[in-house]
Amino acid sequence: MNNLKTLFLMVLMAALMIFIGGLVGGRSGMMIMLVISLAMNAYTYWCSDSLVLRSTGAQEVTREEAPQLYALVERLAERAGLPMPRVCIIDTDVPNAFATGRDPSHAAVAVTTGIMRVLDYNEISGVLAHELSHVKNRDILTSTIVAMMATVISYVAQFFAFFGGGSDEEEGSGNILVSLAVILLAPLAALLIQMAISRSREYEADKDGGEICGNPNYLADALQKIDYYATHAAPMPEAQPATAHMYIINPFEGTGKAITKLFSTHPDTADRIERLHEQAREMRVR
Numbered sequence: 001m002n003n004l005k006t007l008f009l010m011v012l013m014a015a016l017m018i019f020i021g022g023l024v025g026g027r028s029g030m031m032i033m034l035v036i037s038l039a040m041n042a043y044t045y046w047c048s049d050s051l052v053l054r055s056t057g058a059q060e061v062t063r064e065e066a067p068q069l070y071a072l073v074e075r076l077a078e079r080a081g082l083p084m085p086r087v088c089i090i091d092t093d094v095p096n097a098f099a100t101g102r103d104p105s106h107a108a109v110a111v112t113t114g115i116m117r118v119l120d121y122n123e124i125s126g127v128l129a130h131e132l133s134h135v136k137n138r139d140i141l142t143s144t145i146v147a148m149m150a151t152v153i154s155y156v157a158q159f160f161a162f163f164g165g166g167s168d169e170e171e172g173s174g175n176i177l178v179s180l181a182v183i184l185l186a187p188l189a190a191l192l193i194q195m196a197i198s199r200s201r202e203y204e205a206d207k208d209g210g211e212i213c214g215n216p217n218y219l220a221d222a223l224q225k226i227d228y229y230a231t232h233a234a235p236m237p238e239a240q241p242a243t244a245h246m247y248i249i250n251p252f253e254g255t256g257k258a259i260t261k262l263f264s265t266h267p268d269t270a271d272r273i274e275r276l277h278e279q280a281r282e283m284r285v286r
Helices: 002-056 067-080 113-118 121-136 139-163 176-213 216-232 241-246 258-262 269-283
Strands: 059-061 086-090 097-101 107-112
Touching: 002 086, 002 097, 002 107, 002 139, 002 241, 067 086, 067 121, 067 176, 086 113, 097 121, 097 139, 097 241, 107 113, 107 121, 113 121, 113 216, 121 139, 121 176, 121 216, 139 176, 139 241, 176 216, 176 269, 216 269
Parallel strands: 086 107
Antiparallel strands: 059 086, 097 107
16 A cells, blocks of 8 residues: 555656646646656655655664664564664754655664653653554655655745746746746645645554554653653754654644644644553553
8 A cells, every 4th residue: 555655646746846847847847847757756766765864964873883772673673573774863952763764674763862862761662663663564665755755846846936937939937926836836735745644654653663662651751752842942953844754753843833733744742642541551551
């Protein structure tokens, strides 16, 4: 199912880019955007993990460099029946984490130095179990491709808005109204797709993560702490809006704007915590 979803998103994003090219550059714009979208899809599929890790400043670590973290990921990956992913650390005080990669054999999990400082061992195990659930459910390719495409579409929309302008002979439309529509609607379309994917997959990853770590309360306690920092602290400088849906908690949660809540990439944290507590009661763990 996730493979079909990924294919659908790649086609949808390519169609949107071609539409943008047609609006601003006519047939020539459509052809240019077709070539760009095909090249982008191929590059994103094969290099998605490296692109995301580089954009977030995540650095891979070895067992010798981070023995406790590495051993914990190794233990949880074994419990989940997964190959050992790469382990990465982002040097920032804001607690958060994400997973990326095109499949379980090419996956990576990244945590911030802040999360290792704020959370205890059990809570970190809950967070890592959640991220490994994304790997196991093959959510990571879909979310990574959406992140890269959302970034590219935003840049393309802005480029055409400021530098585009097709001629009448090419059936282009480079007037101000079209440019304004492109720069507003293209990123919005990408954001809506991010939102639709993320909310449902987070609930599933929470549930599976609670099972993998052995106690859903570990993850519930971790979410409460991470959400506090996301709400009260400034957004982590390494995060970008296009990759916000990949983190366990939206790193821009603390902006406080109504529009941010409307287009949130994550379910309500309180609801996630309550579901995890209910799962813990069903598993009869404390």
